Amino acid sequence: MKTEYDLIVIGGGPAGLAAATAAYDQGLRDILIVERDRFLGGILNQCIHTGFGLQEFREELTGPEYAQRFVDKTLEDGIPFFLDTMVLAVRPDRTIVAISPELGRLELHAKAIVLSMGCRERTRAAIMVPGTRPAGVMTAGTAQRYMNVEGYLPGRNIVILGSGDIGLIMARRFTLEGARVNAVLEIMPYSTGLTRNIVQCLDDYGIPLLLNHTVTSVHGGKRVTGVSVAQVDDHRRPVPGTEREIACDTLITSVGLVPENELSKIAGVQLDPITGGAVVNQRLQTSVPGIFACGNVLQVHDLVDNVSEESQRAGRSAALYVQDKLPQTLRNIRVVPSPGIHYVVPQCVDVTEQTETIKLFMRPSDVFKGAFVELRTDSREEPLARFRRSRLTPGEMVVLTVQGTVFAAVEADISVGVKVS
């Protein structure tokens, strides 16, 4: 069996497929995609709602349709893939250990690796919701898989904790399928979901969004019988006297996503403690030579369109790396968040002879109105660049397209912060 590849892509979701097909377009032919589920397309298969592809394809698609475009391209290109195959380890020398019921234990080696494993949902345990441990507590993504892929309705009387996009989408999905959604609780004073989803998933069906609220206890023996909810104060602590019980048979949690970087850690890839993903440069290169990262394993995106764009860059870079065509790095500039900005990806920029436009992805740390996002360096009084934004919120990623000349002109770190005008 073939064990040597130019490029191995770990994960056949939107990121992996975009990276593999972009590497192919860059001239690479010896590519393998390794996917642990029984189909390509990843999480998009269960995201049957619309809202995908407005940027990438200029039309509104459902998740499965968006995935199909990339699956079709993968098949047209004839890029081989293993399904039902779980990668167990990635070594710094780019050896991959994987396992599959059909192929057994595999040990493969690649000149370059793209890490595109995606992310995982935080669970009830991760946020330590007190109470009993009955059946009927699950993440929004699990409920989504039950309902949209496996064909089960996992509950009829629902409370949703967390107002992230998946939670909002599932509130509508449960309602349409005939279940009752009592409320969506959000511990923060704002929702982290997109405004359009609050409108079309909650407001459309009269589902209350309770801001500054959380679940203080889960009740029930074999099955959930209800949850206690309470208002929280500025420190997110329950306010005594505000507690009440809501009867329900299911508690759905939508409380954030965590990049799934177990393999990156084994490979010795340096991680950013804030994003939970790899530290990368603008070419999506990690700290380990020949290993690239993209998509939700790198940073949790709001839009799959951004995942595709980022992953295509990673795939192209990986191809150029294999072809030994990446430009020589003259110096390395760190891009660091300063007040108002929680994180920035890429965390560093390699300055080369070519001046290239660079996209910076970031999340604001708070809600700001009428603000500037500014790039600064210590040696200069004036900002290197500034971008006006009418509204900034942690729920919506900010993408800045920065002229290459900005980076070419500086020697030291660049900080990115918010200035309210």
Added chain:
Amino acid sequence: MNTEVCEITCIVCPTGCKVRVVREGSKVIEVSGNTCKRGETYASQEAVAPQRTLTTSVKVTEGDFALVSVKSATLVPKARLFDLMKAVQKLWVAAPIRIGDIVVHDVLGLGIDLVATRTVRKTGE
């Protein structure tokens, strides 16, 4: 006739513009606050007769997936969404189904087709 002002949050794209629509009965007089043409179209419709794309799934017999995801080929009057869901929940379709196939014609006589948004192969093929 009296004019009425509707404040609408646009759902066409993730920007979520706050659009103000002035209407006189079912006639739209003025749209402001939108930042694109699609937003104007959406808000004008929303102020008069709200419509949504319905996405759901239909049970499949003998498929490599238990369900085929579908979307309404055209917009559905918001008030009829639940009627449509009730009709769809009773349906079974047989694999194979190709993405883009019309799974159900003219649901409830509303002139709305449901289109497959994924391919489902027949088991064993």
